[in-house]
Amino acid sequence: MNDNKKKHLHISGDKIVLLAAIGVVFALFTVLNRNFLSVTNMINILIAASLVGLVAIGHTYLIIAGQNDLSPGSVAAFSGVVAAILVGKGVPFPLAVVLTIGCGILVGCFNAFMVNQIHLEAFIATLVTQSIIRGFAYIICDGKPVSISNKSFLILGKARIANIPLSVWIMILCVIVFGVILARTKFGRSVYAIGGSMDAARLAGLNPRRIITTCYIMMGILCAIGGIIFGARMNSGQPAANVNLEFDAITAVILGGVSFAGGVGDMGGTILGIILIQAFNTGLTMVNVPSFWQYVAKGGLLLFALTTDYIRKQKREKDLLAASMKNL
DSSP: OOHHHHHHHHHHHHHHHHHHHHHHHHOOOOOOOOOOOOOOOHHHHHHHHHHHHHHHHHHHHHTTTOOSSSOOOHHHHHHHHHHHHHHHOOOOHHHHHHHHHHHHHHHHHHHHHHHHHOOHHHHHHHHHHHHHHHHHHHHTTTSEEEEOOOOHHHHHHHOOOETTEEHHHHHHHHHHHHHHHHHHSSSHHHHHHHHHHHHHHHHTOHHHHHHHHHHHHHHHHHHHHHHHHHHHHHEEEOOOTTTTTHHHHHHHHHHTTOOSSOOOOHHHHHHHHHHHHHHHHHHHHHHOOHHHHHHHHHHEEEEHHHHHHHHHHHHHOOOOOOOHHOOO
C-alpha cells in the first residue's frame, strides 16, 4: 500500500513539474509579447496542437511499447494530398476519408512488417517509410499543392463548436478514447507489458507482434486523420507539409513522462507535453525568433526531455533495487 502511494505521489510530482514548466513558458512569452495570452492566440495554439496531438497519441502507444515512428509527417502530408485528389475527382467526401484512412492503415502495416518480419530497428524502418511516403506524396500530385473546393471537406478545417475549431474537438475525443483504452483495457496493459519486457510478455501468453502491429496501424490512422484535417485547414493537400511533425510529437511525449526505454507513461502526461511544446513553438514565433534559432531551441527542448527521461529511469532503477534489497 505504501509503495502504491509513493508511486502515485511520484507520478503526481512529475505532473506538477510539467505544470510548473508550462506556467514558466506562458509567463515568459506573455512578458515578451502581451498578445500571447489573448483568446485568439490560445485558440491558435490549440489549432496547431491538434495535429501534433493526434501524432503524439500514436507515439505514446508506440514508445510505451518500446517502438518509435519517424514517418508521421510524411504520412500526414501524403494523406492530405490523397484526400484532396480524391474529392477533386468527384469521390464523395465520406468515401474519400475512408480511403485515405485505409492508406494510413497500409502504411502502419508496412512499418509493422519491417519491424516484426524483417527485424529492422524501428528508427531505421520508419526512416525508410518517411522517405518513401514523402516521395509518393510528391509523385501523385507532380510536386504541386492540390487545391480543395469541396465544401464538406473544408468544414473540417473551418467549423467551430463553442468557438473552438472542430479539429481541436477531434483531438480531444481521440485523447479521451485512446487514453481510456491505454489505461483501462487489456490491450493497454499489454502495451505496457511488451514495453517493460517483450520476452516476459511472450511467456505470459501475449503476442508482441500483434500488439506492435496494432500500435503502428493506430498511428497510421491518426496520421491520416491529421493529414485530412490539415488539408481542410489549408484548403489544399500539400506534399511539402508537416516536415519534422514527428520531432515535435516525440518531444511532447517524452516531456510528458513516457520513457524511451518503454513500459512507462500515460496519456495525461502526453497532454501536458503537447501543451508545453506547442506553447513553446508559438511563443518563439510570436517573439520573432529567427527560424534557424527555433531549430536550436527545439533541439535543446528535446535534449532536456531526454535528460529528464534518463534521470527518471535512473530513479526507477534505484527504487527497484532498494525494494528488492528490502524484500531480501
